[in-house]
Amino acid sequence: MNSLRIKIRHLLVQGETGKEVCIMGWVRSKRESKKVTFLTVNDGSTIHHMQVVVDLEKFSEDTLKQIHTGAAVKVTGTLVESVGRGQRVEIRASDIEVYGTADPETYPLQKKGHSLEFLREIAHLRPRTNTFGAVLRIRHAMAYAIHKYFNDRGFYYMHTPIITASDAEGAGEMFRVTTLDMEQPPRTPEGKVDYSKDFFGKETKLTVSGQLEGELGALALSEIYTFGPTFRAENSNTPRHLAEFWMIEPEMAFYDIHDNMDLAEDFLKFLVRYAMEHCTDDLEFLNQMYDKELLSRLQFILDNEFVRMGYTEAMDILVKSGQKWEFPVQWGSDLQAEHERFLVEKHFRKPVMLTDYPMEIKAFYMKQNKDGKTVRALDVLFPRIGEIIGGSQREENYEALHRRIHEMGLPMKDLWWYLDTRRFGTAPHSGFGLGFERLILFITGMSNIRDVIPFPRTPRNAEF
Numbered sequence: 039m040n041s042l043r044i045k046i047r048h049l050l051v052q053g054e055t056g057k058e059v060c061i062m063g064w065v066r067s068k069r070e071s072k073k074v075t076f077l078t079v080n081d082g083s084t085i086h087h088m089q090v091v092v093d094l095e096k097f098s099e100d101t102l103k104q105i106h107t108g109a110a111v112k113v114t115g116t117l118v119e120s121v122g123r124g125q126r127v128e129i130r131a132s133d134i135e136v137y138g139t140a141d142p143e144t145y146p147l148q149k150k151g152h153s154l155e156f157l158r159e160i161a162h163l164r165p166r167t168n169t170f171g172a173v174l175r176i177r178h179a180m181a182y183a184i185h186k187y188f189n190d191r192g193f194y195y196m197h198t199p200i201i202t203a204s205d206a207e208g209a210g211e212m213f214r215v216t217t218l219d220m221e222q223p224p225r226t227p228e229g230k231v232d233y234s235k236d237f238f239g240k241e242t243k244l245t246v247s248g249q250l251e252g253e254l255g256a257l258a259l260s261e262i263y264t265f266g267p268t269f270r271a272e273n274s275n276t277p278r279h280l281a282e283f284w285m286i287e288p289e290m291a292f293y294d295i296h297d298n299m300d301l302a303e304d305f306l307k308f309l310v311r312y313a314m315e316h317c318t319d320d321l322e323f324l325n326q327m328y329d330k331e332l333l334s335r336l337q338f339i340l341d342n343e344f345v346r347m348g349y350t351e352a353m354d355i356l357v358k359s360g361q362k363w364e365f366p367v368q369w370g371s372d373l374q375a376e377h378e379r380f381l382v383e384k385h386f387r388k389p390v391m392l393t394d395y396p397m398e399i400k401a402f403y404m405k406q407n408k409d410g411k412t413v414r415a416l417d418v419l420f421p422r423i424g425e426i427i428g429g430s431q432r433e434e435n436y437e438a439l440h441r442r443i444h445e446m447g448l449p450m451k452d453l454w455w456y457l458d459t460r461r462f463g464t465a466p467h468s469g470f471g472l473g474f475e476r477l478i479l480f481i482t483g484m485s486n487i488r489d490v491i492p493f494p495r496t497p498r499n500a501e502f
């Protein structure tokens with residue numbers, strides 16, 4: 039069926055004029071004049087459309103009647119130099135086959151621009167818009183670049199479980215996974231739900247992070263990374279939170295916090311550079327349509343060394359800044375996006391990496407500092423996004439880790455396997471988590487995280 043078919047991206051860049059070619063795609067627009075009709079066709083391979091010139095003498099009215107915005111077509115014809123502006127080449131059609139029509143009365147994606155809010159309601163069709171074509175291509179390129187980055191450096195891609203029985207990750211509220219009859223769950227003699235009767239014989243949830251299992255991998259393979267879906271049932275309706283999102287979590291044995299920071303900075307710069315080199319057309323489109331500062335913001339990441347600073351010093355800057363905050367600042371409180379963005383956008387005008395956060399606001403597994411108050415956490419802060427990476431050096435000392443789990447009242451019995459690594463051949467190690475959609479938000483300049491994943495999952499929304 040498509041032996042002759044060539045992707046539009048290829049034809050536009052290096053198609054030879056005079057040759058017979060065939061494209062398949064979806065009609066984006068139809069413009070009629072006396073003798074010819076102009077179609078623009080897009081097949082998803084590029085932000086640019088192929089212009090097709092249809093000579094009315096050569097085609098029956100019947101065929102032309104079927105072709106509207108949204109129709110799927112096969113166009114065969116000769117590639118010729120384009121006389122019109124805007125494209126190097128166009129196709130003079132000799133044959134058009136219509137695979138599927140799209141009724142102009144009901145097809146929602148007519149040529150005019152639609153609001154991003156409206157497009158969310160038709161997420162099944164929005165990949166056919168310029169914007170989502172660009173976002174989805176960039177998303178793909180970034181996923182590929184992530185695997186390339188780690189593969190080229192000897193990291194192994196490790197698959198950590200999606201279903202977990204450990205409640206200790208502490209990164210957020212979790213979704214329950216069960217096959218029990220919700221109407222009439224089995225009960226224990228005390229009247230509680232009896233999870234021993236559930237599918238796994240215990241309570242299970244969807245994972246919030248692959249880190250704990252990732253550590254097990256790093257303590258055998260030296261350097262691993264995960265790249266998979268994670269789930270958080272936090273009821274936070276913000277432009278930066280999803281209930282289902284993808285996370286990249288490298289974990290490295292024999293890395294301290296400084297090695298961890300070096301990797302985080304190099305990794306992020308690599309990804310930004312990769313996007314600028316490989317997604318040029320899509321980025322230029324987004325820069326023009328949504329965010330005139332996008333390209334310069336990307337360049338800003340490449341041009342600047344990230345600031346490295348302790349939480350305490352950063353807190354000092356925030357307290358003395360004289361800014362009016364929505365959330366108050368004082369030593370011991372967590373940084374909110376407004377504080378993070380102030381440091382990056384106003385104070386330093388550079389990306390910032392903060393370390394040594396108060397122990398009380400960070401997870402149990404982070405390496406405890408000698409001061410007894412702080413841990414070797416690492417947050418990487420970006421313009422517009424705030425926290426894009428969260429990580430730490432991990433506590434490798436058995437006693438210190440055991441004490442912390444106990445202090446925090448975490449279920450020791452669920453963590454025996456994790457503690458075992460500190461009993462057998464423990465070693466300093468570090469890692470971090472990069473939220474994939476936060477990265478894509480930054481790279482595309484989109485402002486809502488719902489617009490950088492094909493089918494967003496947020497509170498009260500699981501359509502499609």
Ligand code: ATP
Pocket residue numbers: 209210270278279280281283285425426427428429471472473474475476
């Ligand atoms: P935040 O404070 O922004 O809610 P967090 O501290 O809860 O994030 P971590 O547990 O450190 O997040 O997760 C690691 C990374 O995963 C974050 O740096 C961020 O990039 C991303 N992330 C966290 N929660 C979400 C979410 N609900 N939706 C999308 N990405 C997220």
Ligand code: MN
Pocket residue numbers: 417425427428429
């Ligand atoms: Mn975090």
